[in-house]
Amino acid sequence: MTDRDLIGADWRKSTRSGGGNDCVEVADNLPRIVAVRDTKNRDGGTLIFTRGQWSEFLAGVKDGEFDRA
Template identity: 60%
Template sequence: MISPDLFGADFRKSSFSGGNNDCVEVATNLPGLVAVRDSKDPSGPALTFTPEVWRDFLAGVRDGDF
């Protein structure tokens, strides 16, 4: 069951994920919230972040911090 906070979330896979189904999906269409889930378990739990924290995380990935 999807959390009520995630109702209407439009999850998408990264264009870098390839075809192996071992990837995460991200929803950025919710006001004030970014949700991330495992593509193999779409009805399972999702992690949520503020847009600012998500942008900082992505910047760290691009900069090679992780």
Template identity: 55%
Template sequence: MTDVLSGAEFHKSSLSGPNNDCVEVATNLPGLVAVRDSKNLTGPALTFTPTQWRSFIGHVRTGTYDA
């Protein structure tokens, strides 16, 4: 089985602090967005569809969430 994240190019926000207390996001995978903890680069990653990711980011920006 091929690792779906093997080609992931993770990036940290330029607004992140120097302590690595942040997440990294990979958006270069077809049909997939991956998110991981910057303190655990070999650990697990959460994956989302691009639509799910855009929805999440939209809710974070506006402070809204509909369960």
């Protein structure tokens, strides 16, 4: 994966972030991948997921799989 693969990425923050900088940004408009980066350090690296991996993660979030007890 290169920076070229991220050309055209439309980065967005969750509406639940409250407009702050302590969150992550997601670009899910890319052809085959979903990219995630830290808002505080946008040049610090990007996590890349397949669309399937991202869908599984979102399903886990919705099902409470990652909720703290």
